[in-house]
Structure formats: C-alpha cells, structure tokens
Amino acid sequence: MSRHDWLYFADGTLTLQARDVTLAVDGTLFNVYRHHLIAKSGFFSGMLTLPNPNQPTPTLKASNGTSDSTVVPLPRNFTTVEYEKFLNFIFNIASWSPDIPLVADLCAILKTSHFFAVESGVEYAVHFLEAHANFPAPLQFRMGCDYSLVDWVTAAFDDLMAIPVNDMTPEDEELIGDKAFRALALTQAEVTDHRMSLAVCPPVPTHATWCRNQEYCQTQWDNAWTLMAGPLGWLFKEELSGAEIYKKLDLWVPAAMTGECRFLTCTRLELDLTKEELIIDRAVAALIKLVVV
Ligand SMILES: [Zn+2]
Structure with a gap:
C-alpha cells in the first residue's frame, strides 16, 4: 500500500x-x-x-x-x-x-x-x-489575534507601522479590523510628531565643566543636528529608527563642538531617541487586550 x-x-x-x-x-x-x-x-x-x-x-x-x-x-x-x-x-x-x-x-x-x-x-x-x-503583515496580525499568537500581533504591528494608514488597501484594513486601524493611525501620528519635534528642535546640549564658549559650542551642535547629513536627515530621509540613530551618534562629530560636550549630550539622548519604541510598545500592549482572543 x-x-x-x-x-x-x-x-x-x-x-x-x-x-x-x-x-x-x-x-x-x-x-x-x-x-x-x-x-x-x-x-x-x-x-x-x-x-x-x-x-x-x-x-x-x-x-x-x-x-x-x-x-x-x-x-x-x-x-x-x-x-x-x-x-x-x-x-x-x-x-x-x-x-x-x-x-x-x-x-x-x-x-x-x-x-x-x-x-x-x-x-x-x-x-x-x-x-x-x-x-504579509496584515494577515499575520489577523491570525495572531484569532489564534492567540501575541508575538505575531507584536511583530505584525511593528511591520505595519512602516505602512502609512492612508496607503493601506481596503483588504488589509478589513483584515486588521477597525480597532487596529485606529491604533495604527494614532501611533503613527504620535511617532511622526515625536520625530518631527526631535528633528527640527535640536536637543539642548550638555556642556562639560571646562567648556569655555557654550554659545559657540551650542551653535555647532544646532547646525550639525539640522543637516540632512545629520539627525534631521537620518530621521526623515533615511527614516532610521531612534535606536539606530542613537548608535550612529557614537561616530558622529558635529563640526567644531567640544568633544566632551558632544559625548555628554549624545549619552543623555538615549531616552529621547528610543521614545518611539516605547510609544509603539505601549500601543501594542493596549491593542492586544482589545483584539487577541
Ligand atoms: Zn560645550
């Protein structure tokens, strides 16, 4: 047989x-x-x-x-x-x-x-x-909800964050459902606001105690921050995540800024730059309570 x-x-x-x-x-x-x-x-x-x-x-x-x-x-x-x-x-x-x-x-x-x-x-x-x-992420999200696969919901939501809700197809919208669509729209808006604010408003630098010309030092920092070859471009042109930008800061030299001031400022920025991950994590955790069977 x-x-x-x-x-x-x-x-x-x-x-x-x-x-x-x-x-x-x-x-x-x-x-x-x-x-x-x-x-x-x-x-x-x-x-x-x-x-x-x-x-x-x-x-x-x-x-x-x-x-x-x-x-x-x-x-x-x-x-x-x-x-x-x-x-x-x-x-x-x-x-x-x-x-x-x-x-x-x-x-x-x-x-x-x-x-x-x-x-x-x-x-x-x-x-x-x-x-x-x-x-596809929308299907993974749907199946994660239906079969209690929380890791799938989290991974799919991360992937869906890269697709502007305005660009989603009606089929994908139906797959993820109204609650997830709303959560995505709100989270994308919150992350965009955060990134926009971070890009156009350079963080105030932290100066070393021996920094003798803080005004000049800050001007160097502000100018470098808002260059397309700097964090502004990384945020909006290359669309790097905050965590990726934080890693790049290690090798970044903003013109004639005092080295110690640069180090102190960049080190302090981890919280600001990784805030978008926290925004997404918080949104997913709230959504899972609503949609996972
Ligand atoms: Zn300084």
Whole structure:
C-alpha cells in the first residue's frame, strides 16, 4: 500500500480504500482511518471515542461505495480545500514537497488544526509561516489575534507601522479590523510628531565643566543636528529608527563642538531617541487586550 492510500478524496484523485470513518462536508466525502484521526486530534478523539447523548452518532450512509462506514458531518467553518489541506497534513505529510508550503496552505492548516486541536499542525504551520518571506503583515496580525499568537500581533504591528494608514488597501484594513486601524493611525501620528519635534528642535546640549564658549559650542551642535547629513536627515530621509540613530551618534562629530560636550549630550539622548519604541510598545500592549482572543 502506498502512502497515498492513507487518504481518499471523493473526487477520485486517489485510490479508493475502505476506511472506518467518512468525513463529509459540502458534498465531499473523506474516508479515513479512525484511530489515526483520534491519535492526532483532540477534537476527534472526544467525538469518536466517547458517547455523547447530546450528539448522537450520525447514521448517514456514505454514497460513494464505502458501504457502511460511519459518516461524520464536518463543521462548515472551513472550505473543502481547507479540509483537504488539513487531512493531507494528518494522513499524508510524508509525501509533501520539502519546499516551504504556500502561505494559503499553511494558513489552512493553522486554522483547521487550531479548531480540531491538532497540536502538531499548529506547530508546523506556525514554524513555516514565521519563516515565510511572503507572509504579509496584515494577515499575520489577523491570525495572531484569532489564534492567540501575541508575538505575531507584536511583530505584525511593528511591520505595519512602516505602512502609512492612508496607503493601506481596503483588504488589509478589513483584515486588521477597525480597532487596529485606529491604533495604527494614532501611533503613527504620535511617532511622526515625536520625530518631527526631535528633528527640527535640536536637543539642548550638555556642556562639560571646562567648556569655555557654550554659545559657540551650542551653535555647532544646532547646525550639525539640522543637516540632512545629520539627525534631521537620518530621521526623515533615511527614516532610521531612534535606536539606530542613537548608535550612529557614537561616530558622529558635529563640526567644531567640544568633544566632551558632544559625548555628554549624545549619552543623555538615549531616552529621547528610543521614545518611539516605547510609544509603539505601549500601543501594542493596549491593542492586544482589545483584539487577541
Ligand atoms: Zn560645550
């Protein structure tokens, strides 16, 4: 028996083999081994091993020649294609290509595995989606909310911060939802205000005790700060994060400013320059309480 025989699709794509459970959804029947399904899925383990007086065993007969196997109607939460991906994962994973599966296939496995309590399916889909180059941030955000993957919500929100809300497609807006869209809009505005203020209003320098000409020293600092080759350009042309700018300050020499004054001033700036990360962290923490199931 080849591995393909572990699963039969009613559309005739694989060889028919007698199985002891038939799963039915939207006119499609999947004939599968009961014990393998029970071993993999907490949901089916409960359904197929414990008698439930409120949920009598369905007596519908399979209509494709599988004679008297029990037919279990599947919940209609998922499409037939999603069920195919799910059952292929459970019964046929060894035959899959070694390449990373498509995002749509992985999402189908995650959704169904989460619902049917297939831990290995959730782990498999999460692992490959996180490594996937084509996993878009709005979809990652949606799935993170739906399946309580807080790290995904946080990572996706960070990525979405780079997309102005005005440039989001209607599809992406619908995926992330109203609450996240509003949080993104507010956070982007707050970060932009902070960066604008930081760029055009040079921080007041801290002078060394022996700095004899503080006015000249500050003029050097102010002029250098507002050059496109300085923090102003890093903030708005190169769009570096505050943390990245803070690192660049180590090697930055603002003209004829006193060296010790430069060091004291730059060291003190860490809090100002990393404030945007704090703004984002605070927004994500508040949003997670609203949107993660
Ligand atoms: Zn000085």
